Amino acid sequence: MPSSKLVVALYRSLLRSATVLDSHEAFKALLPREVEWRKGAKWCDFFGSSSSCVKALRTEFREPRPTGELSEALDEALQLHKTISQRVHLLYRDEDDRQLIKFTDVPHPTTFDEKYEWEKRQLSEEDSKALNGALELIHSASQLLTSEDLDMKDKTRLAKAYYVESIKLFETADAHAYLGWHLYLDGEVEEAVSECQRAIQVDPSFGNRTMTWG
Numbered sequence: 001m002p003s004s005k006l007v008v009a010l011y012r013s014l015l016r017s018a019t020v021l022d023s024h025e026a027f028k029a030l031l032p033r034e035v036e037w038r039k040g041a042k043w044c045d046f047f048g049s050s051s052s053c054v055k056a057l058r059t060e061f062r063e064p065r066p067t068g069e070l071s072e073a074l075d076e077a078l079q080l081h082k083t084i085s086q087r088v089h090l091l092y093r094d095e096d097d098r099q100l101i102k103f104t105d106v107p108h109p110t111t112f113d114e115k116y117e118w119e120k121r122q123l124s125e126e127d128s129k130a131l132n133g134a135l136e137l138i139h140s141a142s143q144l145l146t147s148e149d150l151d152m153k154d155k156t157r158l159a160k161a162y163y164v165e166s167i168k169l170f171e172t173a174d175a176h177a178y179l180g181w182h183l184y185l186d187g188e189v190e191e192a193v194s195e196c197q198r199a200i201q202v203d204p205s206f207g208n209r210t211m212t213w214g
Contacts, residue, residue, distance in 0.1 A: 173203035
């Protein structure tokens with residue numbers, strides 16, 4: 001039976017790392033593409049799906065486990081803690097973890113929804129409707145990537161198809177950037193570079209102040 005003090009200490013340390021990762025979406029790019037637990041029965045691409053690390057951690061620790069599985073679950077959590085903490089440490093400027101790397105301030109609009117609500121006001125009714133459809137496909141791809149009904153290969157293939165259809169409806173930098181990310185992870189480097197370059201052409205802020213280190 002694992003020590004309750006050890007479990008609490010492990011949870012707090014993992015929660016601290018998860019909170020740091022959730023503080024900026026780009027930080028999650030440091031994680032493995034597929035973070036697996038429960039011997040691979042569960043997994044998540046936290047960066048590609050924009051899933052919350054804190055929410056996933058709390059859900060797992062709150063779920064009851066049979067006494068006979070606790071030691072094995074603790075060993076798995078300790079290994080995950082080692083992997084994650086080593087990567088989160090790269091986000092700090094000094095060895096004592098005193099100053100977290102910060103991104104430069106982003107001019108308004110700052111969030112995904114604010115950005116596109118502002119953009120829709122500049123468009124005709126027809127174009128605004130097309131943009132809505134394109135954004136719905138991006139959101140659908142995000143939800144698909146968090147689904148547990150398909151394996152990761154199928155989820156990635158379908159998500160890429162959603163991004164392609166989104167671009168056909170209304171071209172956005174976000175769809176190009178997400179598509180480029182998945183192409184890169186699949187080893188299609190030249191295609192990934194082309195998508196990222198197009199994202200910058202569609203929205204220059206993708207390669208300007210909002211994407212540089214502060």
